[in-house]
Amino acid sequence: MLTRRAFLQAAGSLIIPIALPALAVPNAPAPVLNPNSFLEISADGAVTVIVGQAEMGQGVFTALAAVLTEELDAPWASVQVRSSHPEAQFGNPFFNGLQITAASTSVVVFFEPYRKAGAQAREMLVRAAAEKWGLKPALLKTHQGQVLAPDGRTLAYRELLGDAARYTPPEHPKLKKIADFALIGTSPLRLDVIAKSSGKQRYGIDVQETEGLVAVVAHAPSFGALLISFDAAQAQAVPGCHTVVQIPSGVAVLATHTWAALQARKALSVVWDERPGAELSTEKILDNYRALALTPGSTAKAGLSPVPTSAEPKGQLSAEYIAPYLAHLPMEPLNCVIQRQAQRVVLTVGTQFQSQDQQVVANILGVARTAVEVRVTAMGGGFGRRANPKSDWIAEAAEILKALPALTAPVKLLWTREDEIAAGYYRPMVLSRIWAKTGADNQLTTWHQRIVGQSACDDSALDFLVQKGIDLTTVDGVTTLKYAIPDFSVDVHQTRLPIPVQWMRSVGHSHNVFFVESFIDELAHAAATEPLAYRRALLTDPRLAAVLELAAEKAGWGTPLPAGMARGLSAHEYYGSYVAIVAEVEKTGATVKIRRLVCAADCGLVVNPDGAAAQIQGALVYGLSSALYGGITLERGRALQTNFDTYPVLRMANCPSIESFFVNSSLAPTGLGECGVPSVAPAICNALFALTGQRIRRLPLAQQGISI
Amino acid sequence: MKYQLNLNGATHEVEAPAEQPLLWVLRECLGLVGTKYGCGIGQCGACTVHLDGTPTRSCLLPVAAVGSQQVWTIESVTGREADALRAAWVRHNVPQCGYCQSGQLMSALALLRKTPNPTPTELNSHLDGNICRCGTYTRIRAAVMDAAAVLQAPSASG
Numbered sequence: 001m002l003t004r005r006a007f008l009q010a011a012g013s014l015i016i017p018i019a020l021p022a023l024a025v026p027n028a029p030a031p032v033l034n035p036n037s038f039l040e041i042s043a044d045g046a047v048t049v050i051v052g053q054a055e056m057g058q059g060v061f062t063a064l065a066a067v068l069t070e071e072l073d074a075p076w077a078s079v080q081v082r083s084s085h086p087e088a089q090f091g092n093p094f095f096n097g098l099q100i101t102a103a104s105t106s107v108v109v110f111f112e113p114y115r116k117a118g119a120q121a122r123e124m125l126v127r128a129a130a131e132k133w134g135l136k137p138a139l140l141k142t143h144q145g146q147v148l149a150p151d152g153r154t155l156a157y158r159e160l161l162g163d164a165a166r167y168t169p170p171e172h173p174k175l176k177k178i179a180d181f182a183l184i185g186t187s188p189l190r191l192d193v194i195a196k197s198s199g200k201q202r203y204g205i206d207v208q209e210t211e212g213l214v215a216v217v218a219h220a221p222s223f224g225a226l227l228i229s230f231d232a233a234q235a236q237a238v239p240g241c242h243t244v245v246q247i248p249s250g251v252a253v254l255a256t257h258t259w260a261a262l263q264a265r266k267a268l269s270v271v272w273d274e275r276p277g278a279e280l281s282t283e284k285i286l287d288n289y290r291a292l293a294l295t296p297g298s299t300a301k302a303g304l305s306p307v308p309t310s311a312e313p314k315g316q317l318s319a320e321y322i323a324p325y326l327a328h329l330p331m332e333p334l335n336c337v338i339q340r341q342a343q344r345v346v347l348t349v350g351t352q353f354q355s356q357d358q359q360v361v362a363n364i365l366g367v368a369r370t371a372v373e374v375r376v377t378a379m380g381g382g383f384g385r386r387a388n389p390k391s392d393w394i395a396e397a398a399e400i401l402k403a404l405p406a407l408t409a410p411v412k413l414l415w416t417r418e419d420e421i422a423a424g425y426y427r428p429m430v431l432s433r434i435w436a437k438t439g440a441d442n443q444l445t446t447w448h449q450r451i452v453g454q455s456a457c458d459d460s461a462l463d464f465l466v467q468k469g470i471d472l473t474t475v476d477g478v479t480t481l482k483y484a485i486p487d488f489s490v491d492v493h494q495t496r497l498p499i500p501v502q503w504m505r506s507v508g509h510s511h512n513v514f515f516v517e518s519f520i521d522e523l524a525h526a527a528a529t530e531p532l533a534y535r536r537a538l539l540t541d542p543r544l545a546a547v548l549e550l551a552a553e554k555a556g557w558g559t560p561l562p563a564g565m566a567r568g569l570s571a572h573e574y575y576g577s578y579v580a581i582v583a584e585v586e587k588t589g590a591t592v593k594i595r596r597l598v599c600a601a602d603c604g605l606v607v608n609p610d611g612a613a614a615q616i617q618g619a620l621v622y623g624l625s626s627a628l629y630g631g632i633t634l635e636r637g638r639a640l641q642t643n644f645d646t647y648p649v650l651r652m653a654n655c656p657s658i659e660s661f662f663v664n665s666s667l668a669p670t671g672l673g674e675c676g677v678p679s680v681a682p683a684i685c686n687a688l689f690a691l692t693g694q695r696i697r698r699l700p701l702a703q704q705g706i707s708i
Numbered sequence: 709m710k711y712q713l714n715l716n717g718a719t720h721e722v723e724a725p726a727e728q729p730l731l732w733v734l735r736e737c738l739g740l741v742g743t744k745y746g747c748g749i750g751q752c753g754a755c756t757v758h759l760d761g762t763p764t765r766s767c768l769l770p771v772a773a774v775g776s777q778q779v780w781t782i783e784s785v786t787g788r789e790a791d792a793l794r795a796a797w798v799r800h801n802v803p804q805c806g807y808c809q810s811g812q813l814m815s816a817l818a819l820l821r822k823t824p825n826p827t828p829t830e831l832n833s834h835l836d837g838n839i840c841r842c843g844t845y846t847r848i849r850a851a852v853m854d855a856a857a858v859l860q861a862p863s864a865s866g
Contacts, residue, residue, distance in 0.1 A: 257737075617844070
């Protein structure tokens with residue numbers, strides 16, 4: 001607490017500095033044992049685990065710290081985490097070594113490196129104790145930060161650090177057997193839970209530097225709009241307004257504090273040429289997509305028969321599905337702090353994409369990449385938005401510095417909620433048409449699927465995900481379908497529009513599983529077969545079949561429900577994680593309520609069961625929110641939605657009961673942050689069909705005349 | 709304009725335009741950044757403070773309208789309900805990103821002070837104004853009910 005005197009002293013200044021970068025360890029003693037990039041043990045025995053992946057609420061700090069601590073064998077209470085600067089060792093091999101937190105890969109790719117990092121240190125500490133005691137290392141054991149000799153003598157790790165530091169870290173330290181895990185597979189206290197349960201956690205938006213300025217940008221009011229002129233006189237007259245300057249994305253307004261910046265932006269007069277976006281509307285885009293869906297696209301997966309080119313060819317079942325543009329809406333609005341200092345630029349930001357952000361700032365300001373110091377803060381949610389293919393909001397902050405070459409004050413760029421919803425980036429709108437043929441006994445013989453939508457990876461650092469003109473993030477979840485279909489093909493039209501798009505939590509699966517699992521349900525009904533039995537007969541993957549059975553069993557699939565209620569199900573694979581969801585839906589009068597979601601998941605070895613359950617609960621809420629309410633509607637190049645009043649999200653009263661179950665597995669862990677999202681929409685739409693006979697082929701439900 | 713705020717049990721003088729929302733006064737004039745900006749239009753609840761005990765969206769409240777009312781923020785709320793809620797939040801591992809949780813706690817605190825034994829419906833409707841994008845709603849429910857139970861238990865009554 002600040003004292004009253006401090007308050008009064010500060011009242012004269014404009015912004016109270018909040019110096020603490022969220023994840024730094026202030027005044028930490030110099031490390032004594034630092035055998036690798038992931039670990040420091042200080043003289044007092046405190047263990048600092050260094051993590052390059054972004055902590056945005058998914059619990060990756062706690063999970064990776066536990067993985068390392070398991071092998072190090074240190075007490076959990078001695079462990080803390082620090083966010084790394086961009087460094088090659090933290091590159092994500094799943095993304096060509098870029099330092100990015102995406103596609104639920106953190107535990108997948110860093111499980112073994114963090115085990116090894118902990119085991120390396122442990123082996124060095126054991127060797128130091130062995131030398132001290134004149135015993136063979138093999139005779140010694142460790143327990144909770146101590147080395148134990150057979151005769152009962154003990155040495156604490158902190159007593160061994162100096163000696164251990166003299167050894168070369170072993171290349172191949174011995175790892176524990178999975179059966180011997182004592183921390184992995186338990187749910188130790190989340191490292192940030194106390195700070196986050198008391199208002200003490202600091203985020204990027206909370207960084208307030210002495211003499212700092214706050215910037216907001218007047219963006220183009222419609223996509224593609226061109227700036228003609230602006231008049232800053234009224235803005236400059238707002239008390240606290242510091243500078244108004246044009247940058248490529250609009251007109252930046254810098255002020256001594258946020259409210260002044262917002263008021264000055266309001267007072268700013270900008271003339272835009274909105275003709276470029278005048279024809280952009282959701283319905284016009286969809287008309288074009290519908291036409292494209294009847295022409296052959298680029299082949300993502302080749303089948304046996306010619307691809308269809310009419311909506312309803314004879315003897316085939318066909319349906320068209322639409323998933324809308326979506327806004328990510330992390331609770332903490334986008335922001336960053338950038339400052340030009342002697343010989344370097346300091347960027348303080350909550351980001352999922354450190355390495356690219358660093359490169360983008362370096363490119364804009366014409367400095368070496370290494371001259372950009374990136375300090376990563378805690379994030380108030382990410383959901384993909386903070387891993388932008390162009391580092392858009394960070395680039396904007398760098399452009400402000402570029403436009404003001406003499407400026408040395410730190411600048412905090414803030415996007416308001418309205419800025420985020422108006423400017424994108426959005427999850428792409430995608431239209432898909434599926435055709436199917438059945439043979440004798442309603443056996444599914446042919447499936448052709450066409451997907452129409454923008455690429456998220458084109459022209460970005462992730463363009464290696466675009467192969468032969470097909471963005472993998474457009475087709476994910478379709479090309480990997482786990483059903484036995486003899487003639488299976490997929491083709492794609494990647495459209496180009498001036499509407500910025502990027503991935504959202506669960507990426508391509510976020511729309512594709514809705515298409516696929518809804519259509520499978522249509523086929524089951526057309527074959528007059530019960531949907532669980534229909535999937536059972538088609539599934540090729542035993543792990544997916546197992547989660548389907550588990551979810552069905554836990555949900556009481558097939559048991560009677562009260563009148564006015566029905567169940568629906570959906571199952572899918574997401575990069576090696578398997579998920580099935582059963583939804584219970586109720587209709588009272590005209591109103592539909594989602595009452596219960598039961599989820600079964602197989603993600604291999606579960607590192608932290610309570611954290612895993614939290615991720616499934618969160619992903620189900622995220623998926624449900626999008627399915628019920630999520631959707632950007634474009635008219636004349638502008639989004640009709642502006643904030644949470646017009647872009648509703650799921651709230652407490654409409655949150656169903658959620659149950660999650662995990663398959664007991666000792667297979668390598670797979671990702672958990674996203675895999676719960678995709679099956680929610682098809683599960684509830686399938687339940688709604690079972691209840692009412694109404695097939696929902698376009699999301700969200702609230703924009704299809706359904707009262708929720 | 710200068711204002712005397714009755715804030716967190718003490719008087720604080722601040723200088724700000726009359727229409728500046730209390731949220732930005734708290735965060736930037738007083739350094740109390742536990743109260744969060746989430747939407748600026750009173751829709752998300754991240755900026756919830758107590759005004760004479762009533763949960764209030766500080767993003768919509770001009771500083772001039774505070775007057776002599778007692779303002780309490782997440783940094784300074786105390787008492788058995790606040791302690792019970794914070795402990796329940798930790799026990800249930802409620803937060804994910806944590807950004808909305810100041811507001812959730814302030815709303816939950818107002819609920820338990822007024823309605824020590826809320827029904828699930830009362831809880832749902834009272835907390836419906838606080839958005840959580842990480843989806844911690846089911847844990848918030850469990851934690852509030854747990855805190856209420858702890859407060860009702862005979863050992864907690866003294």
